[in-house]
Amino acid sequence: PCLQHSTDDAKIVLIRDEAYSGPDASMWGKLPAPKYLAHVIYKDNAAGFLALKAGEVDVSQQFNANVQDLWLTDDLAVSTYLPEAPYMVAASLPTAYFNVKSYGLDNAAVRKAIAMAVDYDTIIANAMTNQSPTFSQVPRSIMNPTAGEQALYDHDAAADLQWVGNDAEGANALLDEAGIKDTDGDGIREIDGKNLSYKALCPSGWSDWQAAIEIVAAAGEKIGIDITTEFPEWSVYQTVFTDATVNNYDIFMVWSNGASPTSPWGRARQLMSSEFVGTTGNWNGNWGGYSNPRVDEILALIPAETDQAKLKEYYTELTKIYLTDVPSFSLMYKPDWFHTVNETVWTNFPNAEDGSNPPIPPTILVKGYGIAGLYNLTLVEE
Secondary structure, three states: OEEEEEEOOOEEEEEEOOOOOOOOHHHOOOOOOOOEEEEEOOOOHHHHHHHHHOOOOOEEOOOOOOOOHHHHOOOOOEEEOOOOOOOOOEEEOOEEEEOOOOOOOOOHHHHHHHHHHOOHHHHHHHHOOOOOOOOOOOOOOOOOOOHHHHOOOOHHHHHHHOOOOOOHHHHHHHHHHOOOEOOOOOOOOEEOOEEOEEEEEOOOOOHHHHHHHHHHHHHHHHOOOEEEEEOOOHHHHHHHHHOOOOOOOOEEEEOOOOOOOOOOHHHHHHHHOHHHOOOOOOOOOOOOOOOOHHHHHHHHHHHHOOOHHHHHHHHHHHHHHHHHHOOEEEOOOEEOOOOEEEOOOEEOOOOOOOOOOOOOOOOOOOOHHHHHHHHOOEEOOO
């Protein structure tokens, strides 16, 4: 219901389309309440957070650490879609991908050992400030935490392959069993005499991801694998995973597909399909270069399958392959869209308890049925 008004390096402004279906009954017999929508471009999360706190932002679609303190401690007119932790509707899985071309990372035992040793509870408590369910609450798979997706695979069949993290003992035992040991006493395990030493990275300024990657690196110390961190600017970072010819990085974070009509098939394809291996300009998936013919076979079968029992069988098998081969590992659950509002100027934003029917989703009033929220807003002072 809006058109482009103006753009520059600091913000993008939309203006209400006065001719857009209003006041047709299908659009609630009226136009959206705000005449303008302005998307301000902040340098980083810290700058965006300060603007939200100051009332300069009405709807915040970014990670805000300890968001609950804004109303519990600072007594501000700030709220989230859910009133209690995790405060948001988790639907995506920020994921650390292994570059399987890196020395030693072609070995599933090394990949799984790193993933097992990571302290996910600390990531969720510190990096995410509890704005995520834990992997004890929602065991890892290729599914997001929503009830609909969780019902699509057999939890019991995959239970013995899952891990909740911070298991240095189990990770060390796995590496020892695979014959991957520190033979020269320098504290770093080797394969064929070469130390297992890796670079882990994510974009600079993405504070929750940076904190998570630091915890991944710390896990390496507990299992005799050297992992250091780097945080390049986004313009550089995007070449790390989109260009298959860039191979000087080993572990890197990328988003996952969230809730969509194609999920979880689309997410499984993104995580594991070999169709993306070796491509440049790859914004689609499987950024670590993993390949498994059986995965490709199942992915080709799912779109034409209508039998729900068979689909569950396929998704269970994909989950078991993913947890066995560990081409990547999710570090947390995360909302598709963060949805934090400051009601200093506008009020009546969508939330899980607003009684709207059908419920208006937390998509910051700009995506899908989330735009319905624009029609319910009222000014605090009128």
